[in-house]
Amino acid sequence: MAVNYISTWCSQCHGVEGKGDGVNSTPDMLVNPRDHTDAAFMSTRTDKQLEEVIRHGGISASKSAIMPPWEATLQNEEIKALIVYLRKLCNCKFEGVVSDEKLKKISPGFK
Ligand code: HEC
Incomplete structure (x- = not known):
């Protein structure tokens, strides 16, 4: 694990390998x-968008309120390091804006 705050704070929900299957992630x-x-x-997200959600929480981007805001917990450098880490996990980068229609196919729950 690159940085231990990932295993402490993110993996309980996103899973130790970042697959969204942490112990707190239940079907309900x-x-x-x-x-x-x-x-x-992940290639439909800019680094800035990922940063905003990490900083201000899911609600700030009309996503789940369960994703907490981390601004008060993490230093700027830690947030930047998380973005780098997320890009390693997906082995991808932003590849341009996609239409809402296409996004819904990629991610059915997308709002
Ligand atoms: C209490 C559970 C929980 C914890 C802890 C948590 N997340 Fe999340 N996270 C979520 C949920 C739920 C979503 C919303 C997914 C959605 O709306 O599609 C989310 C969404 C995200 C997104 C936005 C992805 C997108 O859809 O654009 C990022 C980035 C993210 N989390 C990173 C992190 C990082 C980094 C940490 C640790 C500092 C973390 N999360 C900790 C539950 C959590």
Whole structure:
């Protein structure tokens, strides 16, 4: 594990390998934590978008309120390191904006 705050704070929901299957991720969750190894979806996100969700929480991006805001917990450098780590997990980068229609196919629960 690259940085231990990932295993402490993120893996309980996103899973130790970032696949959205942490111990807190149960079928009764309205929206399950994102699978960060899903390159098809993750390549539709800019680094800035990922940063915003990490900083301000799911609600800030009309996503699940279960994704907490981390701004008060993590330093800027830690947030930047997380983005780098997320890009390693998906082995992808932003590949341009996709239409809402296509996004819904890639990620059926997408709002
Ligand atoms: C309490 C559970 C929980 C914890 C802890 C948590 N997340 Fe999340 N996370 C979620 C949920 C639920 C979503 C929403 C998925 C969606 O709406 O599609 C989410 C979404 C995200 C997204 C947005 C992906 C997208 O859809 O654009 C990122 C990035 C993210 N989490 C990173 C992290 C990082 C980094 C940490 C640790 C600092 C973390 N999360 C900790 C539950 C959690």
